[in-house]
Amino acid sequence: QVQLVESGGGLVQPGGSLRLSCAASGSFVSINAMGWYRQAPGKQRELVAGITSGGMEDYAGSVKGRFTISRDNAQNTVYLQMNSLKPEDTAVYYCKVRVRGYSTFYVDYWGQGTQVTVSS
Numbered sequence: 643q644v645q646l647v648e649s650g651g652g653l654v655q656p657g658g659s660l661r662l663s664c665a666a667s668g669s670f671v672s673i674n675a676m677g678w679y680r681q682a683p684g685k686q687r688e689l690v691a692g693i694t695s696g697g698m699e700d701y702a703g704s705v706k707g708r709f710t711i712s713r714d715n716a717q718n719t720v721y722l723q724m725n726s727l728k729p730e731d732t733a734v735y736y737c738k739v740r741v742r743g744y745s746t747f748y749v750d751y752w753g754q755g756t757q758v759t760v761s762s
Contacts, residue, residue, distance in 0.1 A: 644668035644751045648737055651756030654727055658760070662722040664737030664753055674748065675740040676713055676720035680733035680758075687736070691722060705731075727760045734758075 650662040666673065677692030691711035692700045699711055710723040720737060737753040 643743070644670055644739065644741055644749075646737055646739060646751055646753035648735075648753040648756045650722075651735060651758045653759045653761070655762050656728060656760055658727050659723070659725045660727065660758060661724070662735055662737075662756060662758075664720050664739070666718040666739045666741070666751070670741040670743050671746075672742045673715075673718060673739055674742060677738050678711065678720070678722045678735055679738060680731075680735045681755075682733040685733075690735070693720065724758070727758075729760050732758060732760050 645667050646664055648664045650660060652660060654660055673695055675692060675694050678690040679687050680690050681687040690702050690705055691709055693711045693713050695715055701709060708726045713720045734755040735758050736755045739751050740748055741751065742748055
């Protein structure tokens with residue numbers, strides 16, 4: 643019903659930058675929130691940044707000032723600009739989209755993840 647396609651991961655040196663993208667497609671009435679989570683091996687998945695369809699943003703304290711989340715509502719796409727990357731940012735990054743379906747229920751969908759590795 644809803645598909646998410648992630649892109650933009652890769653290998654960068656400390657201090658470098660990456661931009662992640664996640665595009666939603668399928669059948670839904672509206673998107674009320676989009677966000678990025680990350681998970682390192684052996685660790686729980688954690689929220690990195692979230693944004694509502696109206697543009698209100700939230701960030702984890704560890705990335706505030708370095709990462710910026712944005713969205714293109716017309717294209718149902720969310721981005722994560724990551725600057726000043728640190729080794730501790732290394733993880734698989736997942737996008738999540740909360741949609742309102744034609745039933746009016748809100749349902750969360752997850753992307754398949756993209757690997758971000760920060761190392762020298």
